[in-house]
Amino acid sequence: GAGVSQSPSNKVTEKGKDVELRCDPISGHTALYWYRQSLGQGLEFLIYFQGNSAPDKSGLPSDRFSAERTGGSVSTLTIQRTQQEDSAVYLCASSLQGARTEAFFGQGTRLTVV
Amino acid sequence: RKEVEQDPGPFNVPEGATVAFNCTYSNSASQSFFWYRQDCRKEPKLLMSVYSSGNEDGRFTAQLNRASQYISLLIRDSKLSDSATYLCVVRGGQSGGSNYKLTFGKGTLLTVNP
Numbered sequence: 237g238a239g240v241s242q243s244p245s246n247k248v249t250e251k252g253k254d255v256e257l258r259c260d261p262i263s264g265h266t267a268l269y270w271y272r273q274s275l276g277q278g279l280e281f282l283i284y285f286q287g288n289s290a291p292d293k294s295g296l297p298s299d300r301f302s303a304e305r306t307g308g309s310v311s312t313l314t315i316q317r318t319q320q321e322d323s324a325v326y327l328c329a330s331s332l333q334g335a336r337t338e339a340f341f342g343q344g345t346r347l348t349v350v
Numbered sequence: 351r352k353e354v355e356q357d358p359g360p361f362n363v364p365e366g367a368t369v370a371f372n373c374t375y376s377n378s379a380s381q382s383f384f385w386y387r388q389d390c391r392k393e394p395k396l397l398m399s400v401y402s403s404g405n406e407d408g409r410f411t412a413q414l415n416r417a418s419q420y421i422s423l424l425i426r427d428s429k430l431s432d433s434a435t436y437l438c439v440v441r442g443g444q445s446g447g448s449n450y451k452l453t454f455g456k457g458t459l460l461t462v463n464p
Contacts, residue, residue, distance in 0.1 A: 267450060269451075269452060271454070277456070278437070278454055278455065278456030278457050279394070279437070279454040281451065281452070281453060281454075284449070284450075284451045284452075286449065286450065289449075292444065292449055292451055327393060327394075329452070331450075333450070334450065335381040335382040335441055335442050335450055336382050336399060337450075338384075338396045338399075339396070339452055340396075341393035341394050341395070342393060343392075343393050344393055
């Protein structure tokens, strides 16, 4: 079975451009998370989707960031008018519903804003 | 106070040493607890869940003290392959019973030397 798939694996974009990052979770996983990790830093929570519930957007750093999850499966994280400080690895994870379930991560998208 | 705090490290130990990682969390309503491992430039992967009674998996022992809001990980007889960043992870406790957001500590880097 496939794991969590993220695309692209690497993205270089010019400052001011919009980017879309895609996450394909493990089939059947109702929970989906987005994090970002800057070089040498910890994981910063961005947004969490759980089934049909309203997403927890408390970690989105600004209104330039948005995410959606269509049909309870694939998710897209969009960053508008990218800035250099947006450069990081964006990690997606998915899990079954429940407090004790394991979250599986994709390999991430490395975003570089030049 | 940060939601999840870990020893800042880094830890450098010789092969065969015993090493302990400590973690504290601020939300007393947190529901579940984990240790993840992240190798350099890779995604995090689950090392073990942490149960109230404490649990052991081979050379790894995890402990949880809910009263003190403290989690620990002990690695005995450390191997070169244990070199990685160890992430303390706490789940849930946000408003809404079905919010199982994962919150990560910044991680502690372990290097095991020959």
